[in-house]
Amino acid sequence: MxxxxxxxxxxxxxxxxxxxxxxxxxxxxxxxxxxxxxxxxxxxxxxxxxxxxxxxxxxxxxxxxxxxxxxxPRSIAAGEMLSKGMRILMARSGDRFRRLRKAVHTHLQPKVAEAYQDMQRENAMIFILDMLNDPKNHQKHAQRYAASVILRVAYGKSVPTSNADPEVVRIHRVMEHFQVVMRPGAYLVDRVPLLRYWPGYGKQLAEWHHEELELYRHQLRRVDSEVDQNKAGPSFTKTLLENAKEHQLSTDEMSYLAGSLFGAGSDTTAVSITVAIMAAACYPAAQAKVHEELNMVIGSDRAPTFKDSGSLPQLHAFLLETFRWRPVIRIGFxxxxxxxxxxxxxxxxxxxxxxxxxx
Ligand code: HEM
The missing domain is CATH 3.30.43 (Uridine Diphospho-n-acetylenolpyruvylglucosamine Reductase; domain 2)
Structure with missing residues (x-):
C-alpha cells in the first residue's frame, strides 16, 4: 500500500x-x-x-x-509536562481517553443542555443590559456571560457578576498559561524530547501544572462538600462525583476533566458572541433582516425564549453564517x-x- x-x-x-x-x-x-x-x-x-x-x-x-x-499527536510541553496527560483535548487514545470521553459525553447531550436553558436566558438578559449600559466593553460582557454559564454547567457555581470574581481571575490565569504553551514552536522540547530531562528546563511548566491542578482540585472539593451537605445544584461535577465508581476516574482525573470543560467552553463561547456582534456591525442589511424577524415573531413587549427558537430561521442562518465567516478554532485541533x-x-x-x- x-x-x-x-x-x-x-x-x-x-x-x-x-x-x-x-x-x-x-x-x-x-x-x-x-x-x-x-x-x-x-x-x-x-x-x-x-x-x-x-x-x-x-x-x-x-x-x-x-x-x-x-x-x-504527541505534545510534550502542553500535553505531558503541563497537563500530565489529563487534559481531554490533548489526551492520547487509549484507556484513559476512553474513560474521560465517556464521562464527559454523557453530560454534553442536547437533552442535558435543556436543564440549563433558564440559567442561559437569565445570563443573556444580564448581557443585554450590560450592552445597553456600556456598549464599548462588549467583549468583556461576552466573557462574563460565557464564564458565568460554563461555571454553572461545570460546577453549579452561582452567577459571578463580574470578570473580577477571584475564581474567574484564577481560571483565566491558568488558561493564559495554556495558550502560551500551545503556541506552535513555543517549547523546543517538542522537537528535542530529551530536553525535558535537562536540569531546570521544565521548572516553569511544573509550577504551572501545580497551579492548575490545585485550582481544579479546589473546585472539585467544593462541589463534593456541597453534595455532602445536600446543597449542590445540578452540574457536570456533581454528576461526575455521583458516578465516580462507574467512570473509574481518579480524583485528579475528575478535577482536570471539570477544569477542561471550563477551558473548552468559555473563550470559545465569548469569541463566538463577539464575532456575531462584529458581523451585525459589518453587515447592517443582514442585521436589519434578523431584527425584522424578531419584531414580527416576538414583538417588542417581551424577550425571546428557547421555545421561540424554531420560529426564527433568519436568526439561525445569521448565526451559522457567522460561524462560517470567522470560525473560532480556525484550523481545528x-x-x-x-x-x-x-x-x-x-x-x-x-x-x-x-x-x-x-x-
Ligand atoms: C462556539 C463554541 C465552541 C467551539 C468553537 C468549540 C470548538 C471545539 C473544537 C474545535 C474541538 C476539537 C474537536 C476535535 O477533536 O477535532 C472541541 C472539543 C471539545 N469541546 Fe468545544 N467548542 C465550543 C464550545 C464548547 C462548550 C460550550 C463545551 C462544554 C460545555 C465544549 C466542550 C468540548 C469538549 C469536552 C471537547 C473535547 C471532546 C473530545 O475530545 O471528545 N466546547 N471544541
Missing part, C-alpha cells in the same frame, strides 16, 4: 524547520488548498502533516474514518492517524498529524 501517494503539497522541509506557517496560518493553509486541492500534505523531516480543506473531504475522512483519527486512511487515490499514512481546517 506504500506505493499509494500522499496527498499533493509543497516540497518537504528539514525536520528542524516548522512545516506549518508561523503567521496567518489559516490563510496560508487556505492558499495551499487552493493550489493543491482539498487535501494537502506537508512534510517536516519524516513527519507528515495533512490538512483537510473541504467539507466533503472532512466528512469522508474525519467522520466516516473517525475511529482511525481519535488519537492526538490536530488529530493523529493510528492507521493508513485512503481517500480518492491518496494515502494519509499512520502517524500523520491531521488538521480539519475550518477556515
Amino acid at each position: 506504500n506505493d499509494i501517494p500522499l496527498p499533493p503539497g509543497p516540497p518537504a522541509r528539514w525536520f528542524w524547520s516548522n512545516a506549518l506557517p508561523a503567521v496567518n496560518i489559516a490563510h496560508a493553509l487556505a492558499d495551499l488548498v487552493r493550489e493543491y486541492g482539498p487535501i494537502v500534505s506537508l512534510r517536516q523531516g519524516s513527519q507528515v502533516i495533512v490538512v483537510i480543506g473541504s467539507v466533503e473531504a472532512a466528512a469522508d475522512i474525519m467522520e466516516k474514518e473517525g475511529g482511525s483519527l481519535v488519537d492526538r 490536530p488529530h493523529r492517524a493510528t492507521k493508513d486512511v485512503f481517500w480518492r487515490g491518496y494515502r494519509i499514512p499512520e502517524g500523520a498529524t491531521v488538521y480539519g481546517c475550518h477556515w
Whole structure:
C-alpha cells in the first residue's frame, strides 16, 4: 500500500524547520488548498502533516474514518509536562481517553443542555443590559456571560457578576498559561524530547501544572462538600462525583476533566458572541433582516425564549453564517492517524498529524 501517494503539497522541509506557517496560518493553509486541492500534505523531516480543506473531504475522512483519527499527536510541553496527560483535548487514545470521553459525553447531550436553558436566558438578559449600559466593553460582557454559564454547567457555581470574581481571575490565569504553551514552536522540547530531562528546563511548566491542578482540585472539593451537605445544584461535577465508581476516574482525573470543560467552553463561547456582534456591525442589511424577524415573531413587549427558537430561521442562518465567516478554532485541533486512511487515490499514512481546517 506504500506505493499509494500522499496527498499533493509543497516540497518537504528539514525536520528542524516548522512545516506549518508561523503567521496567518489559516490563510496560508487556505492558499495551499487552493493550489493543491482539498487535501494537502506537508512534510517536516519524516513527519507528515495533512490538512483537510473541504467539507466533503472532512466528512469522508474525519467522520466516516473517525475511529482511525481519535488519537492526538504527541505534545510534550502542553500535553505531558503541563497537563500530565489529563487534559481531554490533548489526551492520547487509549484507556484513559476512553474513560474521560465517556464521562464527559454523557453530560454534553442536547437533552442535558435543556436543564440549563433558564440559567442561559437569565445570563443573556444580564448581557443585554450590560450592552445597553456600556456598549464599548462588549467583549468583556461576552466573557462574563460565557464564564458565568460554563461555571454553572461545570460546577453549579452561582452567577459571578463580574470578570473580577477571584475564581474567574484564577481560571483565566491558568488558561493564559495554556495558550502560551500551545503556541506552535513555543517549547523546543517538542522537537528535542530529551530536553525535558535537562536540569531546570521544565521548572516553569511544573509550577504551572501545580497551579492548575490545585485550582481544579479546589473546585472539585467544593462541589463534593456541597453534595455532602445536600446543597449542590445540578452540574457536570456533581454528576461526575455521583458516578465516580462507574467512570473509574481518579480524583485528579475528575478535577482536570471539570477544569477542561471550563477551558473548552468559555473563550470559545465569548469569541463566538463577539464575532456575531462584529458581523451585525459589518453587515447592517443582514442585521436589519434578523431584527425584522424578531419584531414580527416576538414583538417588542417581551424577550425571546428557547421555545421561540424554531420560529426564527433568519436568526439561525445569521448565526451559522457567522460561524462560517470567522470560525473560532480556525484550523481545528490536530488529530493523529493510528492507521493508513485512503481517500480518492491518496494515502494519509499512520502517524500523520491531521488538521480539519475550518477556515
Ligand atoms: C462556539 C463554541 C465552541 C467551539 C468553537 C468549540 C470548538 C471545539 C473544537 C474545535 C474541538 C476539537 C474537536 C476535535 O477533536 O477535532 C472541541 C472539543 C471539545 N469541546 Fe468545544 N467548542 C465550543 C464550545 C464548547 C462548550 C460550550 C463545551 C462544554 C460545555 C465544549 C466542550 C468540548 C469538549 C469536552 C471537547 C473535547 C471532546 C473530545 O475530545 O471528545 N466546547 N471544541
